[in-house]
Structure formats: structure tokens, C-alpha cells
Amino acid sequence: MLVRSLLAAAIVGALTTSSVAKPVVEMELAVMGGQGPEFPKLPAAADDDAGNAATITLIDGRRDPNGAGVGVLNDGELASAADAPQSNFFLSPEVDGGRLLITLDEPRDVKSVRTYSRHPGGRGPQRYALYVRDSVDEAAQDELATDPADENSGWKLLTEVDTRKLGTSPNGTAVAIKAGDGDDSLGRHRYLLMAIEKVEPDDMFGQTFYSEIDIDDGQQHDPPPGRSTLEIEGGYAIEFDTTQTPQLTPWVDKVLKPICAEWYPKIVAMFPSEGYEAPRRFTITFRAGMRGVAYTAGTSVVCAGPWFEGNLEGEAAGAVVHELVHVVQQFRRGRARTPSWVVEGLADYLRWFCYEPQEKRPRVNFDRANFDDSYRTTGAFFDYLARTHGAEIMTKLNDRARRGEYTEQTWEDLTGKSVEDLWLEYVQSERQQN
Template identity: 40%
Template structure:
């Protein structure tokens, strides 16, 4: 939960637009909530005055690895703690910069809040806020980098420094110590400085900025996603399946009607195909749909992945491929659950990682079962004139699956089981000679010769 700290900052007098008053500065932190929510500082709003405002960079350089200023007022928050493309931050080596917000008209401001999120030094915020309604003599909205705002018709509203908080989600809010309004203004200027935490990467990951109109509409706040989890029994064995579509509730019924029944039908079949003495398949599998931004950085571009007895799907991929590759991708991952999940009984047989097969073996097995057994009609693992020159037995996925199919049809019908035993007992290329009487390279040559003739090359 958030820890809240409050200080008072005096609003400088000098303009008829805003009255001299005491401004309350609140600072909060959360490392677990996910929506920046606390009793003191609410989660970001999706319809505040900043939503339709114009944001402009007056000085400083945006980091090219981050997002544009638009993410600061889009009513969205990052999906994970280290998501550069969902945050705006200044380039490393700079000392921050100035962000100008033009609200388009003079409004009565009730509060200003900023939100940031990072697991390290980029979480902390350090900035000063100036406001103006444009009526002061000599007012200038677009200040030069070294210009003093207070000498150009601006008032200093307050300042924020959250560097005393631990990394995580930081929130800061400026609001009146008394009453409901900070006064009237049209322009808000954030003078951001590199936060004082040690280290080379300390430019704040700003996630969202809220500017609340005291006379605006009822605010809609970002809410914590509701958990949408369903349990399913098996029609084909003593298995159980958990479906977590909390991140994609729109896919709940489709998964229940189309995905889970196929997973239940094929899980027992795959277990039967890939038995290994001393290993018992998992009795339950959890299927989770996640938004791409919630996936590990190196897995955001994949349709799905398996870990133990859990399968995680890219929700965007599943939406796009409901009538295409979505279910086949699930079959592929369930093969990995059988390969690497389950429980291992104590055995004299050595089961270590030292001689585990290369990934082309295990991925080829998963794609063979998918493309040649589950959906052979789709012909998704064909060798064609286009890919023939690049085809090799260790090409992985579809290419290796095609190689396995040829070996099964011509040399060893029990290849899937033997490969899975080797996955646990130790793999060596020498096993191909034992299984088929030929080396893997000789098999590769025969397989390529077959396709060369078939394709008329």
C-alpha cells in the first residue's frame, strides 16, 4: 500500500488570477498495487482536464527509447514496472527539462498529480510547478530554457521530490491545504530535474499527469482489473484446468468454448505419446492470457510460452488468431508442459540438464505434434521452393517438424517417445544412428533429397 507524506508549500502572490494560499504537497509510493491507488492520492483519472490539453516540450531532450508526451495524458498507465514505451523520460546526460501544458482555456484547478513507475532510480520525481492564466503583464507561455518563469508572468505553485521513497510506483499531488481550489489558470509548467538518486539512469519514468478541473465532470479513475478465473474439469481424464482471463475478459467465452476443450482432448493424447519412466504428468494446467506489455520483455512478440504446468498466451495474438493459429499455438505449448512439467520420481537413472537436447529438438517435437497430428490439413510445416535452400534438420519449429515427419514415415515410427526420453535421460546426436541406422546428417541429406525431387528442383 501507499505510504503518504505531506508537506506545505507556500504559493507565491503576485497575480490577480490566483490567490495566495497554502498548497499541500502529498507524496505516495506503492510497489504492488498496480494502479497507483492509496487513501491519500487516488489512481489516475481518464477524463481530467489534462486529457484534452496540449503538451509541449519547451526544453530538454526526450529519450528516444521512451514514449512521446502523449502518454502523460492518455488515461493509461504502464502494465509493468520497467516499460519505457509507456513512459515519458528525458534523455540520459541531460538535466531534465520543461514541459508546458496548455489547457486551452482558463479553468479552476483543484489539484495536480503526477505518477511514475520504475523498479530502480527512475521512479523518483523531482520538479517545480508554475501556473499562469495569461493576464500578467509581460506574460510569455513559451519560455526560453534559462528564463525565470516568475519574471514572465508565472507563479510558482509548489515543488515535488519523491527521492526519499523506495523504488516502485510513485505518486505526488499538489492540492489546497484549505478549500477546494488552487485558483484559476490556463497554463501549467513543469520544470523537471534529474532526480538525486545515485546512478547513471535517474531520469524519471513519468507515466501520467492529471490536472483536475474543480468544475469539470465527475472523474473516472483507473480501476484495478477484476479477476476473471474459471475452473474446468476434464472429459478425457482426471485433469483440471484453470483459465485466467483477467487481462482479457472479452475472450472468456471463446476460451471456454473453443480453447479449453481442445486442450483437454489433446493433453492426454500428448502424455500417451511422450511417456518417460519415473515422470508423472501434471494433473492440472493453468492457462493465462496477458496483455503484451505484461509479458517479459523478451517474450512480448511470441504468441505463447510455457513454464512448468502453466501456459501464458499473448492476448493480442489470441484476439487476432481466434479462427487461425490461436488453438494450434496452445497445442504446441501443452507439448512443452508434458516435456518439462509434471513430477519426477526418485530413480537410479540420471536426469540432468547437462545433456539436454538443443532447443530445435524440443521445439521440433512440439511443432510436429501440432502441424502433423493436430492440424495436418493446414499444411503449416511444408517445405517449399521458397524455404528449401534454408531448410536443415536443426532449423527448429516447423522446419524440424517436417524433418521429424520424414524420419517417422521412413525410419522410426517411435521417434517422438524416444526424443522425449532423451530430453530427460540425456541427448546425443549419436542416438540417431542407434535409432535409425543412420547419422543425423545422413538423415538430413535423405530428407532434402526427397524434397528436392518432390519440388522438381
């Protein structure tokens, strides 16, 4: 997608409509204050603005899985560190740009729109176009996803933003878009659209680290029900989102949060690597219409609401513990990609043989099983290896995988035996005991 071409086409439409207020764009670099980045003239990121209850959706482009999900964009906080991918939303290097749809909870009189970035170098400047819709009526998703360059899309260009002329700051940038010519409002809107461009088109990794989007309607708003942040030991924070599944909120608050507070630091300690820091902030979101159980992408854990609702007295908590391992792992691609059976086996080893009580541990059917069956079977195999070769073997295995250095030779290096021979030993040992 070439956002620049969209802007040129949309400007014509913007000039022919009287419903879009002429805005003023203010931009400035952050300075470092006692509590983090501060802006001399513009307000700090807000946690009581109308955007706090908005739904933000990436409708075009691709998110970089090394960063956070869109939930960080309206949590009222800026990233705590100057270069913190897990606390910022940014696009994949494989795309030229993308579009963020911002849906307010109801039509609101928008006084200003503020965007904040947080990066010390080339990913700090902001480049985007902001669109609004004339109509405040509810619209279908496919209608909202229409290319804004289409004159019949319903989108009108409000303004363009490019902070590159400010230079870069080690602490980030802020932009405020507000009404000009004596107006006190940008108009009454339900939908806004940010068409994001790369900072530098020729820079493969020139995607802005966006940390917050605030929509100010002149009123203070309570946080939406179902969203909360859990601060835990070690400076970690987990953002929970049950806005689509409010029936799960009591279970999350009473059962899941204490488990996460206890086990996330334990998992971090169990799977270290030299020079590696596990994500300090991540999200756990429950979706109403999702199938399956759960998955983790970067620092976003996404859980299937229907499955969890039916398993609250069973495997629900353990399934999240499994995903916490993936948050900590953050495996990268190296000379060879780590096989999925190793990735999932490590997660299920910790879940079933460290977290779950002994009576719940899975039993392996050795007539049909193999070491690379993944999940519970591989987890049980890894438990045998931890008992016979020391628990540190799992730490070393995870470290090899994280550094992208896992190969079949890994087993010879760690135990002096092939994985096939280790599996045969495990099978013989279990059959002798039974």
C-alpha cells in the first residue's frame, strides 16, 4: 500500500466538504522528566480520555509480532523505556504502511487527537494522515475498511502529520491535532482512521513505535469495564482485556491474576539467556467469537472466550500458564528454525510438570507415541530428561532455541546421546516401572 498516493487523492475530497473542521497541528519532542518523558507544551498521555473506551483495529497492513498489540495505544501510558518494543505498537518491516481504525464507544464532540511515539532513533518520528467520516451512523466493517482514496469511501482527510522536521529525540515525540480558526471542536465523530507511513520509505525497519493515541472530547472517562493492568514482582505488568467476555472478568480477577503474578516471574527465572530480558509488559485478551484455545504472538496472548468459559474448573488456568512460557521464550530464527515440537514441548513441560498438580499429569501411550508428538507427550519426555539429566537441561535447551541455534546436534551436546536414543531410554524406563 502506498499511503502517499492515497493522501494526494484524498486532499481533493477534504477541500470540498464543509463538515471537516480545519485543524491546527502541534508537534514537539519529549524531554526527560523525573517520571519519564514529558512534553513542555502538550499534555501527557491520558488514561481518562474518550479514546480509553475506543476500539482500535488494524484494518490494513501487518503488525510486527516483536511489538505489542493495539491495546497499548489506549492504555493511558507511554513506554517506560526509550527502546521497548513490547510496549509499543509498530508495523512489520514487510509493509509500507497500514491503517488503524479508531471506533469510539458513541459519537463524540472531538476537541483534539493526540498521538505519542517512543523511540530514541529513526523509529521516533511520526508520519500519518488522519481521516474522519461525515456520518456518525454505525457502519459495517467492510465499509470502514474501504480505501480512503476512493471518493465514495465516506472518509475525509482531516490533516497530514510529519514530525521529521523536528529531528529525533531520545525520548519520543508528541502530536496534537485540534481545531483552528476559533473553533473548539474538530466535529462530532464516531470513527477516525490513521493511515500510517514509514518514517523513511527506503528504511526497511523505519516503522514508528507508537505508544499512545488519545481522543479528547473535553470530558473525563472511567476506564472501560474489562480492562485492567496487573503490576507484579520484578517490574512486570500484564494487561487483561475481557471487554468482549465480561462473564470471565470475575474468574480473571480472582483466579488468573494471582497465578500470573506468581508464575510469570518463575518462568522468567527458569528460562534465562545471557543478555536477554523477558518482556516486561504484555497483554492477555479474551475474544468472544474465537475458536480453539489460545495463541501467543510476540507479547500478545489471545484466548478463546467460549473454550475458557467451559473450562474454568478444569484446564483454563493451565492453558494460560502454557502461553506465559511462549511470552518468555521469544524465539528467533537462526540457521535453523526450532521445531514446533520443541517449542510446545517446553511450554507443556512447565505447565504439566511444574505448575499442575501431580494427579493431573498426562500419561503417555507408548504404543503410539513418539518424542516429536509435541505438547503433552513431548512435555512428559522433557520431564524425564529433567529428572535424569538435571532440570538445567531445559534451561539450556530453551536458550539454544531462543538464540536460533537449535539443531539435532543439540541433544548430543547436552546429553551425549541422540534424541532417538533418549526416547528409547524413556520408553524402557516407564515400561519397567509399570
